[in-house]
Amino acid sequence: MTSRRTKSPTESVSLRETLISAGLEPNLADQLDKMPHRVVQVEPRRPFREPGSPRDEVMFVRSGILSKFKTDASGRRQIVALRFPGEGILPRNGPADYGIQAIVRSEVMVGKAKDFDPIVEANPPMQRFFWRLVQRNEAIGYEWLVNCGRRDSTARVAHLLCETAARLRVDEGERMQNPFTQQQIADITGQTSVNVNRVLADMERQGLIKRKGREIEFTDWPEMRRVASFQPAYLTI
C-alpha cells in the first residue's frame, strides 16, 4: 500500500498535531483530542458514507485524504471537495446530499455531533477557528467552480496538481506522491479518465512533470503554475 512511504500523504500523525498545524491553539486542540471519539481506517473507493445519510458526526482526517462526492442522474460521479490531514467534515442538521469516500487509505477520527457542538458553542476562539476553516473551504469551492467552468482540460488537471501539492505542503521542486488515480482526477475536474490520461501524457511531453508510477515530479514549477493559473492565496485565509 501507499501508507508506508516517507513523507507520504498517508503518514499518520496525532490529531492534536494535525489540528495545531492547521492553526488551532494547543489548548483548544487538546479539548478536541479529548472528546469521545473513535479512529476508523477507511479504505479507498469503498462506500464510507452514502449520499442522503444523516450527518450527526464530526470527522477529522488524521492521515490520507477524504472526498465528498455527488452523483449525477446519469450516474457520473463528481467529487465536490477534498479533506487533507488536519481538515475535517463538520456535522449538519439532517442528511447530506453528498457521500464520503476515501481517496487513499485514510485514518479518520469520528466523533458525535452532540459531543462536538457544545464544545464549540462554549468556546468563541474555537468558533472563530472553525469559521475560518469554513471560509477556506468556501474559497476552495469557488476556485474549483472557476476550474470546472472556465479552464481547459490541461489547466484543470494542472490546477488540481498544484493545489494538491500546496495542501500537502510539498516543497517546490520536490517530488510528490500523487494520491489520485486518473479516474479520480477525472471525477474532480469534470472529465473522463481517458482524457486525463492524454493530458498527463501531454504535460510530461512538454516537460512540466516527470512521472514514475504514481510519483510526480514538478520539473518546471513556474510554468506549471502559469499553465494552471494557480494563485495559492485562496488557500491561506
Place this chain on the structure above:
Amino acid sequence: MTSRRTKSPTESVSLRETLISAGLEPNLADQLDKMPHRVVQVEPRRPFREPGSPRDEVMFVRSGILSKFKTDASGRRQIVALRFPGEGILPRNGPADYGIQAIVRSEVMVGKAKDFDPIVEANPPMQRFFWRLVQRNEAIGYEWLVNCGRRDSTARVAHLLCETAARLRVDEGERMQNPFTQQQIADITGQTSVNVNRVLADMERQGLIKRKGREIEFTDWPEMRRVASFQPAYLTI
C-alpha cells in the same frame, strides 16, 4: 428598469420581512434590523466590490440579486454564487478573492463587521441560523460543481432556471421574470453566451419553456426538472 414589475424579483420588502421569511425568528430579525447600516442601490454589471478588496462588511439583499464572481487568467468570468432577497454575504477576515456585482438592480443593506460580529457571538440561536445558511450555501455550491462538471449544456441551463425559480419561490407553472441576461447565464454555467442562446432556443422548440422578452414560462415543469435532473432538496436544509 426591471424594478417596478409586479412579483418581480426586485420587488422591495423590508429586511426584517425577508430575514423572517428566510427562517429567522422575529426577535432576532429585529436585532439585525436595528444594527447600524445603510441601504445601497446597486446597479447591475457595474463594479460594486472588486476581487481582492477587504470584506469587513455584512450585506443582506433586500431586493434584486447579487452575484459573487471570479475572473480566470484569460479574463473569462465565472459567477460562483448568487444571493437572493433575504440572503446575505457575511464578513471575512482579510480580502476576498471574489468580486461582487448585481445581476439586476438591487437594494442591499450594508453593515460593518464590527457591529455584526458581536451580535452573532452573543447569540447562540442566531449563530445556529447563520450556520444553517452557510451550510445551505455550501450545498448549493456543491450542486453547481456537479452542474458545471457533469451535465451537458442544456441540463446546465435548465438546472439554473429550475434553481432560480425555486429560490424566487415562483410557483409551478407560473411565469417567471427571468433575471439573467444570456451572458450571465453563460457566466454561471461555464459556457459562451452564443451557446446559451442556442440552448434556450432549443428548449423553447422542445416545448419546455415559452419566452416573451425576459419572461419565461415553464410549460412542462416535470420534463424541465427531468432534463435538469433538478432535485430541490439541497435548497431546504
Place this chain on the structure above:
DNA sequence: CGGTTGTTTGAACTGATTCAATCTGTGTGG
C-alpha cells in the same frame, strides 16, 4: 437620432467524449 446593450444566426474549427481494445503492474493462490 445615435449609442449601448442584448439577442440571434451561420460557418469553421477544436477539444473532449465514447467505445473498444490492449497493455502494465501488483497481489493472490496453487
Place this chain on the structure above:
DNA sequence: CCACACAGATTGAATCAGTTCAAACAACCG
C-alpha cells in the same frame, strides 16, 4: 515460481458538443 485476476493506464478512431469569429438584428434610452 507461475498462472490468474484485477485495477489502472494507454492508445486509436469515430463522433459530437461547444467555441470562436463575425455579422446582423432588436430593443431601449437619453
